[in-house]
Amino acid sequence: MGRKITVLGAGAWGTAFGQVLADAGNDVTMWAREPEIVEDIRDNRRNGVRLPSVKKLPDAITATGNRAEAVKDADIVVVAIAAQFARVALVEFRGLIPEHAIVVSLMKGIERNTNKRMDEVVRETLDLPADRFAAISGPNLSKEIADRHPAATVVACENIDNATIVAEACTTKYFKAFVTTDVIGLEMCGSLKNVTALAVGMARGAGYGENTAAMIETRGLAELTALGAAAGADPKTFFGLAGVGDLIATCGSPLSRNYTFGSNLGKGLSVEEATKVSNGVAEGVPTTDAVVALGNQLDVPTPLAYQMSRALNEGIPCAEMLAGLFGREITVE
Numbered sequence: 648m649g650r651k652i653t654v655l656g657a658g659a660w661g662t663a664f665g666q667v668l669a670d671a672g673n674d675v676t677m678w679a680r681e682p683e684i685v686e687d688i689r690d691n692r693r694n695g696v697r698l699p700s701v702k703k704l705p706d707a708i709t710a711t712g713n714r715a716e717a718v719k720d721a722d723i724v725v726v727a728i729a730a731q732f733a734r735v736a737l738v739e740f741r742g743l744i745p746e747h748a749i750v751v752s753l754m755k756g757i758e759r760n761t762n763k764r765m766d767e768v769v770r771e772t773l774d775l776p777a778d779r780f781a782a783i784s785g786p787n788l789s790k791e792i793a794d795r796h797p798a799a800t801v802v803a804c805e806n807i808d809n810a811t812i813v814a815e816a817c818t819t820k821y822f823k824a825f826v827t828t829d830v831i832g833l834e835m836c837g838s839l840k841n842v843t844a845l846a847v848g849m850a851r852g853a854g855y856g857e858n859t860a861a862m863i864e865t866r867g868l869a870e871l872t873a874l875g876a877a878a879g880a881d882p883k884t885f886f887g888l889a890g891v892g893d894l895i896a897t898c899g900s901p902l903s904r905n906y907t908f909g910s911n912l913g914k915g916l917s918v919e920e921a922t923k924v925s926n927g928v929a930e931g932v933p934t935t936d937a938v939v940a941l942g943n944q945l946d947v948p949t950p951l952a953y954q955m956s957r958a959l960n961e962g963i964p965c966a967e968m969l970a971g972l973f974g975r976e977i978t979v980e
């Protein structure tokens with residue numbers, strides 16, 4: 648049975664996921680703050696600004712810039728806003744979202760200054776009980792999914808029945824959703840892999856090859872697993888689609904904004920220059936410092952995030968960033 652689903656944020660992933668939801672038989676309303684994007688989706692079934700590769704979105708997608716109208720009677724509300732702006736954007740929806748609706752986050756980031764995950768930010772801002780919050784994360788490069796290439800993802804909710812409702816709502820012939828109750832694990836995977844992708848991109852941009860990339864990915868995985876476990880996640884989550892799976896996709900593709908941002912740094916661009924040429928939000932950039940802070944808070948070493956933070960804040964070159972990953976002492980892997 649098709650549901651009424653609203654997507655807040657018509658960026659690349661919000662729009663591509665809206666298409667998945669429409670393909671799965673749901674009625675989809677996109678909310679965007681820019682009138683040009685609303686009009687383009689509503690009148691032309693296009694999002695020429697954020698997802699130009701899709702020439703025609705499904706007829707079951709419409710758009711509005713009116714918040715109350717967007718979420719009225721929604722069964723599911725999907726949030727796909729740049730993580731650092733989630734709080735400020737969502738506060739405007741407080742009290743508007745129907746009492747029964749499940750709220751789903753697609754976002755992959757940790758909030759700067761509070762060091763909070765998106766499940767914490769969304770629930771706090773909307774005053775939402777845990778059983779009505781779900782997160783979706785996995786190897787989901789938006790352009791490939793918009794092209795309907797086969798892919799899979801994971802839906803996490805403390806209430807497995809609600810995770811299943813969301814998974815069913817986004818299942819199509821080409822998009823497969825698995826479920827879990829490990830919300831913290833899923834959030835940590837999605838956010839922290841972006842820091843690793845920045846570092847791998849930087850190494851690639853600097854001209855380093857497979858050994859270097861494999862070293863960063865493996866050490867990155869160990870770091871995000873340790874931090875995730877300390878935050879309360881199930882370590883097994885890090886070895887599934889949302890962990891290793893997303894690391895492989897994000898660290899291996901120029902379609903990733905984080906990888907590309909890092910690659911531009913590795914080629915010698917400054918953070919300002921890399922930001923200017925970035926095609927959408929590179930969540931790893933603000934998340935890196937939040938990961939270092941979270942590591943300090945939880946007493947977990949985060950050498951990769953720390954060195955990446957030096958690259959972003961102090962402009963250290965890639966060779967120095969990588970040299971700083973390891974001490975002189977020989978340790979057990």
Ligand SMILES: NC(=O)C1=CN([C@@H]2O[C@H](COP(=O)(O)OP(=O)(O)OC[C@H]3O[C@@H](n4cnc5c(N)ncnc54)[C@H](OP(=O)(O)O)[C@@H]3O)[C@@H](O)[C@H]2O)C=CC1
Pocket residue numbers: 656657658659660661662679680681697727728729730732735736753754755756787788789790926927928930
């Ligand atoms: N692209 C991908 O492949 C994937 C992305 N994700 C995650 O999904 C999230 C969204 O990514 P994506 O859609 O690709 O990013 P984009 O950069 O394409 O879009 C970001 C969206 O956030 C909106 N936004 C930013 N600031 C505000 C604000 N103050 N108020 C309201 N809306 C705001 C933007 O609106 P505006 O256009 O007005 O600026 C835009 O709709 C990120 O956390 C990302 O990590 C997860 C999986 C895959």
Ligand SMILES: O=C(CO)COP(=O)(O)O
Pocket residue numbers: 755785786787788789841844893896897902903904905906928929930
């Ligand atoms: O999360 C993603 C793929 O799963 C998208 O990565 P980027 O945000 O780096 O583009």
